[in-house]
Amino acid sequence: MENLQAIKQRFGIIGNDVQLNRALEKAVRVAPTDISVLVTGESGVGKENIPKIIHSLSHRKHAKYIAVNCGAIPEGTIDSELFGHEKGSFTGATQDRKGYFEVADGGTIFLDEVGELPLTTQVRLLRVLENGEFIKVGSSKTQKTNVRIVAATNVNMQEAIQKERFREDLYYRLSTVEISLPPLRERNEDIHLLFRKFASDFAQKYRMPSIRLEETAIKVLLNYRFPGNIRQLKNLAEQISVIEESRTITADKLQQYLPNASGNLPAIIGGKKDNDFSSERDIMYKILFDMRNDINDLKKLTLDLMKNGSVEELEEENHDLLQKIYGDQKLKDHDIEVLNIPQNSSKEKDYDFIETIEEDESLSLQDKEIEMIKKSLEKNNNKRKLAAKELGISERTLYRKIKQYDL
Numbered sequence: 001m002e003n004l005q006a007i008k009q010r011f012g013i014i015g016n017d018v019q020l021n022r023a024l025e026k027a028v029r030v031a032p033t034d035i036s037v038l039v040t041g042e043s044g045v046g047k048e049n050i051p052k053i054i055h056s057l058s059h060r061k062h063a064k065y066i067a068v069n070c071g072a073i074p075e076g077t078i079d080s081e082l083f084g085h086e087k088g089s090f091t092g093a094t095q096d097r098k099g100y101f102e103v104a105d106g107g108t109i110f111l112d113e114v115g116e117l118p119l120t121t122q123v124r125l126l127r128v129l130e131n132g133e134f135i136k137v138g139s140s141k142t143q144k145t146n147v148r149i150v151a152a153t154n155v156n157m158q159e160a161i162q163k164e165r166f167r168e169d170l171y172y173r174l175s176t177v178e179i180s181l182p183p184l185r186e187r188n189e190d191i192h193l194l195f196r197k198f199a200s201d202f203a204q205k206y207r208m209p210s211i212r213l214e215e216t217a218i219k220v221l222l223n224y225r226f227p228g229n230i231r232q233l234k235n236l237a238e239q240i241s242v243i244e245e246s247r248t249i250t251a252d253k254l255q256q257y258l259p260n261a262s263g264n265l266p267a268i269i270g271g272k273k274d275n276d277f278s279s280e281r282d283i284m285y286k287i288l289f290d291m292r293n294d295i296n297d298l299k300k301l302t303l304d305l306m307k308n309g310s311v312e313e314l315e316e317e318n319h320d321l322l323q324k325i326y327g328d329q330k331l332k333d334h335d336i337e338v339l340n341i342p343q344n345s346s347k348e349k350d351y352d353f354i355e356t357i358e359e360d361e362s363l364s365l366q367d368k369e370i371e372m373i374k375k376s377l378e379k380n381n382n383k384r385k386l387a388a389k390e391l392g393i394s395e396r397t398l399y400r401k402i403k404q405y406d407l
Contacts, residue, residue: 004021004025004028007024007028008024011049013046014190014193014194014197015187015190017186017187019182020182020187020190023180023181023182024053026177026179027057027179030054030177031056031057032058034148035177036129036151036174036177037050037054037149037175037178038114038150038151038157038175038176038178039051039150039151039152039153039178039179039180039181040152040153040157040179040180040181041181042154042229043154043228043229043231044231045181045182046181046229047112047181048067048110048152050152050181051067051108054108054150055107055110055150058108058148060107060148063106064103064104064106065107065108066100066104066109066110067109067110068081068082068100068110068111069112069113070111070116071113078117078118078121079121079137080093080097080099080137081099082099083102083124083134083135083136084097084101084137085136085137085138085139086137086138086139088138089137089138090137090138093137099134099136101134102134102145104145104147105145105147106146106147107147107148108148108150109147109150110151111125111149111150111151114151114152114153114174115155115160115165117166119165119167122166126173128145128147128149129149129173129174130173132144132145132146133145149174157171184229184230184233185224185225185226191222191226191233192221194233194234195213195221195233195236196210198233198234198237199211199212202237202238202241206241206242208241210241210247211240211244211248212249214248214251216250217250217251217253217254219251221254224258239257240254240257290392293392293393297393370407373391373398373401373402374407376390376391377407384398
């Protein structure tokens with residue numbers, strides 16, 4: 001059996017990271033067996049190399065090796081691609097077609113992005129894994145196949161299982177052995193080594209001198225998180241090789257090619273701003289509470305105005321609410337006229353459309369309102385004026401709520 005260094009050279013794998021070496025060692029150990037393997041890792045880490053290594057070191061190495069990108073095949077045709085179809089089984093099926101599982105009989109199938117498979121296809125795949133049987137689309141005849149399945153995914157499989165997007169039984173059948181490849185940001189010592197290799201390759205390809213990074217540029221490279229991993233690093237080396245005239249790259253020049261290069265500092269978790277809420281739902285609740293309270297206050301203000309018509313008293317009692325609506329202007333008599341509201345009416349019965357304002361709210365909304373009022377009062381040391389301002393309601397409304405909820 002080949003040693004690890006020979007395998008790296010054979011498949012063009014660069015780096016000496018401990019996690020990478022561990023993953024390669026596991027691939028070498030499982031290769032002679034027929035057990036299923038699931039390769040996990042972020043997009044761009046080189047997961048496609050593992051099934052090639054496994055196939056080349058197995059007793060199936062002289063049989064077919066087929067790589068299938070499950071995420072690139074439309075849901076309506078994925079079953080036909082994998083298991084084949086009978087002539088006339090659907091529109092456009094003008095002849096019989098062999099699927100990958102039939103073609104690769106005796107060999108290895110690599111199912112890339114297996115987490116994207118539709119649930120109906122997952123059921124068919126589970127049957128292949130359990131007893132090596134499958135049925136072509138449009139056929140009732142069971143066929144046998146002897147294939148080794150190696151799958152790969154960048155999806156969080158446990159999360160996909162919880163959300164019922166992936167079958168748990170299929171996951172355990174696929175992941176008899178799970179090989180995880182580390183992201184590039186965890187292979188710090190390999191980053192510059194890989195960059196130099198890519199720069200050298202592109203220098204030969206485009207027949208030009210190889211680019212070189214200054215010391216400060218190397219530090220920038222090593223501190224970048226590379227969300228696209230090795231694929232992004234290779235793309236970066238190619239861009240710079242082609243575009244830059246100078247073969248020596250400075251830190252400032254390198255940063256121009258790194259998206260969000262200044263945004264890679266660790267996020268501060270746990271600190272909250274004064275008016276921060278735990279979720280977007282809380283913010284939406286607050287907006288709805290504010291709107292409802294303002295409408296209720298406006299109804300009450302209109303009713304009071306109809307009953308006694310005392311503008312000065314209303315301005316004084318509802319200063320915060322009127323400030324919201326009119327700004328620094330005073331409530332003028334003509335405003336009342338525009339509303340078509342008589343100032344000196346004391347008989348509520350004259351206005352048939354006046355209805356008693358009732359609180360019509362669900363228990364969950366009421367609980368949220370009570371919780372928000374309590375939090376605001378605690379935060380502002382029970383100072384109602386400050387709490388009312390923060391909640392966006394008048395002090396009078398807050399006082400009424402305190403009495404209503406016995407806070």
